[in-house]
Amino acid sequence: MAKLLEVTDLHTYFFTEAGVVKAVDGISVSVEDGKTICLVGESGSGKSVTAQSVLRIVPRPGRIVGGTIRFDGEDLLAKSEAEMRKMRGNKMAVVFQDPTTSLNPVYTVRKQLADILLLHKGLSKDQANKTALGLLEKVGISDPEKRLNAYPHELSGGMKQRIAIARALSCEPKLLFADEPTTNLDVTIQAQVLELLKQLQKEYGMTMIMITHDMGIVADMTERVTVLYAGKVMEEADTTTLFTSPKHPYTEALLKAVPSVAETRALEVIPGNIPNLIEPPLGCVFHPRCKYAKDVCMKEQPEWEKVSEGHYAACHRWRELSLQGRS
Amino acid sequence: MSGKAAKRRAASQWAVAWRRFKRNKSALIGTSIVAFFVIVALLSQWIAPYPPRSYEPLYEGVAGTPPSWQHPFGVESSGIDVFSEVIHGTRNDLYVGLTAAFLTMIIGIFVGALGGYFRGIVSDVVLGLTQVFFVIPTLLLILLFARIFFQLVFKGFGLTLIVLILSFFGWSGTAFIVRGETIRVREMDFVQAAKSLGAGSKRLLFRHIVPNILSPVIVITTLNIAGFILTEVIVSFLGFGDANTTTWGLLLDEGFAYVRTDWWVALFPGLAVVFSVLGFNLMGDGLSDALNPRLRE
Amino acid sequence: MERTQFARTELSMLTDSGPLLRVRSLIKHFDVVERGIIGRKKIGEVHAVDNVSFDIARGETLGLVGESGCGKTTTGKVLLFLETPTAGSVNFHGMDVFEVFGKRGRAPDARKLRRGMQMVFQNPYTSLDPRMTVFDILSEPFVIHRNIPKEEWKERVYELLRMVNLEEYHAERYPHEFSGGQRQRIAIARAIAVDPEFIVCDEPVSSLDVSIRAQILNLLSDLQQKKHFSYLYISHDLSSVRQISHRVAVMYLGEIVELAETNSLYDNPLHPYTQALISAVPVPDVKHRTTRVILPGEVPSPMNPPNGCRFHPRCPYATDICKRDPPAFEDRLVKGHFVACHHADKFVR
DSSP, rough: OOOEEEEEEEEEEETTTTTEEEEEEEEEEEEEEEEEEEOOTTTTSSSSHHHHHHHHHHHHEEEEEEEEEEEEEEOOOOSOOOHHHHHHHHTEEEEESHHHHOOOOSSSSHHHHHHHHIIOOOOOHHHHHHHHHHHHHHHHOOSSHHHTTGHHHHOOOOHHHHHHHHHHTTTTEEEEEEETTTTTTHHHHHHHHHHHHHHHHHHHHHHEEESSSOOHHHHOOSSEEEEEEETEEEEEEHHHHHHHHOHHHHHHHHHHHHHHHTTTOOEEEOOOOOOSSSOOOSSSGGGGGGOOOOOOHHHHOOOHHHHHHTTTETTTTTOOOOOOOOO | OOOOOSSSSSSSSSHHHHHHHHOOOOHEEEEEEEEHHHHHHHHHHHHOOOTTTOHHHHHTTTTTTTOSSSSTTTTOOOOOHHHHHHHHHHHHHHHHHHHHHHHHHHHHHHHHHHHHOOOTHHHHHHHHHHHHHHHHHHHHHHOOOOIIIIIIIOOOOOOHHHHHHHHHHHHHHHHHHHHHHHHHHTHHHHHHHHHHTTTOOIIIIIIIIHHHHHHHHHHHHHHHHHHHHHHHHHHHHTTTTTTHHHHHHHHHHHHHHTTSSSSSSHHHHHHHHHHHHHHHHHHHHHHHHHOSSSOOO | OOEEOOOOOGGGGGGOOOOEHHHHHHHHEEEHHHHHHSSSSEEEEEEEEEEEEEEEETTTTEEOOOTTTHHEEEEEHHHSSSSSSSSSEEEEEEEEHHHHSSSOOOHHHHHHHHHHEEOSSSSSTTTSTTTTOHHOOOOOOOOHHHHHHGGGGHHHHHHHHHHTTGGGGGGGSSSSSSSSHHHHHHHHHHHHHHOEEEEEEEEETTTHHHHHHHHHHHHHHHHHHOOOOEEEEESHHHHHHHHHHHHEEEEEEEEEEEEEHHHHHHHHSSSSHHHHHHSSOSSOOOTTOOOOOOOSSOOOOOSSOSSSTTTGOOOTTOOHHHHHHHOOOOEETTTTTTOTTTTTGOOEE
16 A cells, blocks of 8 residues: 655754754654554654644744655655645645634634635635535534534534534545544543544545544554654554554553543553653663663664564564553 | 752742843843933932033033033023933933832732722722723823922922822723733632632732732833833923923923024933833833743743 | 552541531532623523532542533532532531631631642642742641741651652742643642642643653542542543542533442443443543444533433433423432433443
8 A cells, every 4th residue: 555644754853942852853654545543642742743744834943854754755845835835734634632723713614614725726705615514514513504604712612623624624635634633622522523533534535643642542543553752753553453462661651551431440650751852861762761671771772673564663672571451 | 850959040930031031132232221321310410510400501601502522412592501401300200200100010009909809899999990090181181280289289399299190190001901910810720729728818919919910010110111201201391390300301392492403402302211211111022021921841 | 659550549448437528409600791881780690510419438539520511620619619609518527618618707617627628720830829939839838827837847848748759859949840740749749738638639630641640640549548538539531530539420511410439330320421421432442342322412501501301402312201300319229329310220230
């Protein structure tokens, strides 16, 4: 299967007054056409910045300083800003975490949806209106005609997120980034939106990159997972393998620290804190918190090694350790 | 945060703000200008060649002369040395600006905090009062009051009176900001936490709320200094001030009629006003940037 | 030293009988007002908390779950009188809380209550005064209550820091120098500085990273083991509530719709809303397959709660009686497992 997106050794740094924040420090990620993958990590892992880098919307003082990004066979980093603008919203789209801020409060829903269609597809106002209506129906919004004329603040969180999804899908993009799309939503609404995303992905056949910190969503929604920590990739595998036989201590720790609604079990604590990205730890970036850390982990950065077909990990000791997954 | 104790940069919000302020070039320029004027004001008695409102140069026969080495800013036709007067004016105008701004700050904090902290009647009354004082045409009333007090009631009470009048009409702006900020901070978790620990209103207000609203107050007070100086200039320029006290506005009034011929009489006081206001504004802008509550981690 | 694992405090270890906290028929309505030029007009009422009752025993953790707008945070705040209640009573250690706080002036009883009941807030970035050092923050209770001589403050503060696994040198620092997890520890240290018996924990880990959450949950559990604190653990995260609570109450639109012992509630939920809620949570397990109950529509506004059973417009099992009669909150079907539903008998296993 062809790879729609191929990010290789990406480095995106933020040049702040306090120092250089290495938000993305050598991340490689790829996704095949039509699949759904997940970037999972906590704050500071670099998952959102990676998505921003692909779209080239990294806010100042951030800058892509190294690596390559290939999308649909083209080198994205070589493109001009004008060419990127033609791609955003059109070939690649994003659904952001907070629909309250990702929708413009001073424009009606109609205007926000129609604008994109007018911009990228060159539709007439009438056609844009019709398409917008259809989109709202597709994302399951009741009374779409009425909602088109509403302003974002008149709508609930779940509805706003559906509209954000409608907006992202309006030009039928090849690649959809969903950056923590349900984190700000209530549990029952989250279930609705996740189902909707699953259904739309099937229908449109688009490639989806789900960015989340919720291991439950990972298990439920995605086929392949890339685990990020402090700007680097720790492990990559298909979802089932990652959960049942992880090869990286961070993955194991994460799986053990996460509570489940389906069972009562003792949680294992990960000591320490997420590292300072201006001065990340030497050697393996996870070693200060890793219960298996040895001397070599403190001195040398681990290589990106193949564990088995489609399963990779960056750990000095993966061969010796027998880590526990969730059975 | 990693790291043990020992040496580390002072981390209070004031220390952080000070470091940011120091890096801002225009803020430093503004502060230097202000410092310059303050020094002049403090040393005015010693550096001014003549006492205030003195006609001595008349007897020296130099009345009405343009700037020269002995009289760097020239002499008015009445004999008043402009250089000397601008220095005296510096002291008086700065006094008016600083004192009025300070008083306004105190009144504004007091009224605003009370109006923002308490709900119900107290809040409504304070809001109404603030609104009234905010919308009335203060300049006209200041002129009116000045005329009443200076010409009719307190002949020669001077600057303190002007300060009182300016503060009386000027507190509403600060009070509005303080009230808004107090309402915002009042609902914040750390205030609720102090309340749940058993803190009373007095402690909540003065230990928790006021220290956290000082930033915008400092900025607006600094900018107020410039504003009050300008107001004083207008009042005196229009002839409503105290004719016996040297202020820049008075000098501008005296020089206005001769602007085409004895241009130096109006120019130098005018420049003083421009630069002092500029200095305070730059300083205020710098403070605003430095105290910006968005602390980057 | 922190344990690396934790489990719920065993309830059987506790010796006390009789509830520490008794909440009866708690009601909190917010007025919605429109402000005119002079005065204001009331145009509606938000039924934030409507007739909530529960007990908490010494050393017990009661979980309070629900989605946004269900009234769980308001309940926590009203218990501590941080919001004035509209009606109802709260009895703590035999004292009528509302009566004590309602009196003007700070009676010594009020001080006692403030020392007995504390709160840990959700957002560690706003619950600490940014202008105070950690020492000031932790010694503030001593200033207010004047129960510890000044010479002992330093030692007490250091002891508190040790209890939450922070270092002594942290006392001179300012909140913004700490990470979210560390700030939350400081907030917990502040809450226990007065030696309380009951602590309301309002979403204490929601703002924290996943790998840090277990640390804080562990800390809370540890402290409960050592000091027998009772917690009201408020959260929308059903997964973590399951781990730390002995019993759980589910709120919807201001009412408690189900209350039971934790495993009983999660494994055999009797209320359709609870069932939907639990099935909606993604499970971090590849083998787990839930049939998700997707509730239609949105949560209705607490300004105009529906008639009869408040959940009926979204309930897949609603019948006529549900639209007319509010169901009784009772444990008729399973002892100790309270539920307010006309059709709960359908779900008993």
